[in-house]
Amino acid sequence: MSSGERSADDELVWLAGQGDARAIGALVTGKLPRVLALARRMLGDAGEAEDVAQETFVKAWRQAPLWRPGEAKFDTWLHRVALNLCHDRLRKRRESPAAEPAERIDPGPAPDRDLIARDTGRRVEAALATLPPRQREAIVLCHYQELGNIDAAGVMAISVEALESLLSRARRALRLILADVPRDDWARDD
């Protein structure tokens, strides 16, 4: 998008800033599932993910009347806000380990492995939760949210090369963590 060009999202954000119900509905329908998925995969906690999604939209509604088309993609801006809110929560968890939720599963062959749900999807989710936060961010933004390399690197405030390195390390780690998932699950789509 060139500078000053008004995208479909820009138009919706502008209208939402005026209180246009249709635009508000379209933004919520289009963006909420993405924001919620991002927060869920970053935090591994459904309740906290909902809180982050709601806070992200509250910020978006505040920003909407001030939105300047062409300066940034709204979708990228929304990801940055949501990710920052996730960072705040992850930082709080580190500062008060007692509040650490139970999704931090030991990737090694320890007794905790029994806690991983049998369902492959749950195992993948649990594996994501074991990644270092920056690797998890890279995978979530690029693989699940399907942001381009420049947008994802921008959201993470790193270079494209650093992003690529994080992605490589994340995928190597996931292969190891998930190595004992039945081969059938690697070979077929659901």
Next chain:
Amino acid sequence: MTEPGGPAAPMSLERLAVLAGAWGGEVARWPDEERAAARAALREEPLAARRLLAEAAKLDRLLAKAPSPAPSAALTARIVMAAPARARPARWRWLAGAAVGAGLAAASAAGLAAGDRLAPLAVRPATAPADPSEDAVALLREPPDLAAEG
């Protein structure tokens, strides 16, 4: 990289392996600037290149099995109701007109003065749903007819 005026030069298999290890087995999901050279490599050395991509695609398939949370109606309603409000559109005016009792109308006026989106939801016909969030969610399912709002 794409060569101006000509086909892209194939990337090396080493580079293809690095990119597959970062971006997965689907070249269409790779960075724009890498795709042409990757496709050229696939033409140049199809067996080795496809083997690398197929290996990466296995992890893609596994990652795709992670559940995707769907937003609840309650969350959707909370977010919609936190959105900016403007001079109430026809839908709200109709609801206000159909409200039973001056007390409800007064509550609506107070809500409008405060810019509170919840207030108009309290002004509803006797048959309207008791939960304000139902109205907000209904907005998503059946957007108001903007053409009729004037």
